[in-house]
Amino acid sequence: MDYDVIIIGAGLSGLAAGIRLAHFGRRVCILEKHGRVGGLNSYYTLAGRIMDVGLHAMTNYVQRPVKSSPLTRVLRQLRLSYDDFQLCPQIISRISFPAKELQFTNDFAFLVQEIAEKFPNQVDNFLKLADSLHGYDDLPQGGKSVSARQVLNSFLSDPLLIEMLLCPMMFYGNSQENDMDFAQFSILFRSIFNEGFARPQQGMRQILQLLVEKYQGNGGELRTKCEVQKLHVCQDQVVEVQLAGGEAAGDQMAGGQASGGQAAGDRAAGDRMPDGQRLRAKTIISSIGLPETWALCSHWDTTQGEPRPGELSFVESILITDVLPSQSLGFENTILFYSDTDHFHYRKPDDPVDLSSGVVCCPNNYQFREQVSKEPLSGEPLSSESLPGEPLSRETMSKEPLSEGIIRLTHMANFDLWNKLDKDAYRIWKKHCLQESAKKAERFIPGLSQHIVVQDMFTPKTVQRFTGRRNGAVYGTANKLSDGRTPIKNLFICGTDQGWVGIVGTLLSGISIANKCVLY
Amino acid sequence: MTQEEIKASILDIISEIVPDEDTSHLDPDVRIRDQINMDSMDFLDIIMELRKRYQVDVPEEDYPKLATLSSCATYLAPSLKDK
Numbered sequence: 001m002d003y004d005v006i007i008i009g010a011g012l013s014g015l016a017a018g019i020r021l022a023h024f025g026r027r028v029c030i031l032e033k034h035g036r037v038g039g040l041n042s043y044y045t046l047a048g049r050i051m052d053v054g055l056h057a058m059t060n061y062v063q064r065p066v067k068s069s070p071l072t073r074v075l076r077q078l079r080l081s082y083d084d085f086q087l088c089p090q091i092i093s094r095i096s097f098p099a100k101e102l103q104f105t106n107d108f109a110f111l112v113q114e115i116a117e118k119f120p121n122q123v124d125n126f127l128k129l130a131d132s133l134h135g136y137d138d139l140p141q142g143g144k145s146v147s148a149r150q151v152l153n154s155f156l157s158d159p160l161l162i163e164m165l166l167c168p169m170m171f172y173g174n175s176q177e178n179d180m181d182f183a184q185f186s187i188l189f190r191s192i193f194n195e196g197f198a199r200p201q202q203g204m205r206q207i208l209q210l211l212v213e214k215y216q217g218n219g220g221e222l223r224t225k226c227e228v229q230k231l232h233v234c235q236d237q238v239v240e241v242q243l244a245g246g247e248a249a250g251d252q253m254a255g256g257q258a259s260g261g262q263a264a265g266d267r268a269a270g271d272r273m274p275d276g277q278r279l280r281a282k283t284i285i286s287s288i289g290l291p292e293t294w295a296l297c298s299h300w301d302t303t304q305g306e307p308r309p310g311e312l313s314f315v316e317s318i319l320i321t322d323v324l325p326s327q328s329l330g331f332e333n334t335i336l337f338y339s340d341t342d343h344f345h346y347r348k349p350d351d352p353v354d355l356s357s358g359v360v361c362c363p364n365n366y367q368f369r370e371q372v373s374k375e376p377l378s379g380e381p382l383s384s385e386s387l388p389g390e391p392l393s394r395e396t397m398s399k400e401p402l403s404e405g406i407i408r409l410t411h412m413a414n415f416d417l418w419n420k421l422d423k424d425a426y427r428i429w430k431k432h433c434l435q436e437s438a439k440k441a442e443r444f445i446p447g448l449s450q451h452i453v454v455q456d457m458f459t460p461k462t463v464q465r466f467t468g469r470r471n472g473a474v475y476g477t478a479n480k481l482s483d484g485r486t487p488i489k490n491l492f493i494c495g496t497d498q499g500w501v502g503i504v505g506t507l508l509s510g511i512s513i514a515n516k517c518v519l520y
Numbered sequence: 521m522t523q524e525e526i527k528a529s530i531l532d533i534i535s536e537i538v539p540d541e542d543t544s545h546l547d548p549d550v551r552i553r554d555q556i557n558m559d560s561m562d563f564l565d566i567i568m569e570l571r572k573r574y575q576v577d578v579p580e581e582d583y584p585k586l587a588t589l590s591s592c593a594t595y596l597a598p599s600l601k602d603k
Contacts, residue, residue: 076537076562515564
């Protein structure tokens, strides 16, 4: 055996699993397709600025480590210190519907007060709902999915309030269309309303750097630009992990993943790739998604049905402004969720983008510590050199993203429509959507369009290309695998498709799989 | 290891797992989990660290014997006498 455990994907869940396993002496190797770690939550450079990808806010904020809070659990399990995250709490967020608005902060009592004012006859029932969620186990359990809409209807009689509560929960982690699993709702409700939003002082890069340092410090091996091409399965066991070899790897990345639905067997038969290196390990943990993992396996018992990729994807505009939104544009929200209709439609739209709802995030609007972004991380000059990936140029380092305004706009989008556009049409649509999306945000941030200096947009296609998630489905498949077990005995799934969302949830997922499937 | 050394080692393990808790005033004869904030995942990590550091395996039915510092020392003394 080359390793005790091979982990596919160096995203948050893969890194967390790796840290646990390496800490307890397992020989671990993480294989990452890309040059940079992070997966769905990473960063990239845009016109000399380092921009977060994925992260709007970290949920599960606590002011200090509290027993059994998800964040405390993560820190303790990974032997990380609370102070290393340098969490900056949010200022104030808003849910905006045509008839009413609700504001919320990291103080739950504030939201209760808002509901008492805007929905006076609902507040008692809302408190009963919140109480009932308190006892709900925050670790996803197997078993039947319960409809969140049904449960909410049993507590609340005002449909508008139900929609307004569902809106942020769905945007921040629901892989299902129109309704939501109640257990997921419960986890998100507490992580957003009871605990709250925060941002690490230096963004996603700071968390990733901590995790990679910890993992490597524990003796874990990390291989980047190392794509898994196939998992050879024999008698319900993965016997070999075959890496993509040579130039064929690039071709497969671009072409192979775009066509979903093809049976794994067909692909194996037509496989003409030169063989890459083969690795052996007792246990394989995959964080790349359930349908995506299934597609790598030479054999998989599909009597339970084939794993289907999720359908929900998003576009995200990133707008850099020459003024700070709170100072010059009057926009003080950290996160704003809006819907133009009283009934919130959470589903794959019939158009490339659905601008009738969305999320507006302003990363400037956190309570940053002194010397925003100038303070080097734990005494060391912050550089990407200890992180695998392209080193950042000096010029890149000198531009501090938070000295400028940033607005991020997220909307639901249709992968298929984006995917079938030819190159020119794709470019035109992207430009059009960027413009329309910014125009839409003008309602909340008047004057925004005149202050944009740099802009960029991710489409569902971008998401698929950089994360490998089919359909660009950031929240993964709708059918979660809550215990991480697959029909293949030594292959486990961690991350989004285990049913845990958000940064803290995803880290917990990796931890729980490492514990339950290997360590305990 | 003597019983005192075992207690010191357990304290060391606990402060690694829950660095934010004050372990300096732990009463050796009172349940550890009644004195500091530790949940079941944290407690399991004590078992894991014992395995990592001293190659001692504690079967699940014996977990209650690790409830206090003193009971830890008594229970672990035979396995750790040569470590």
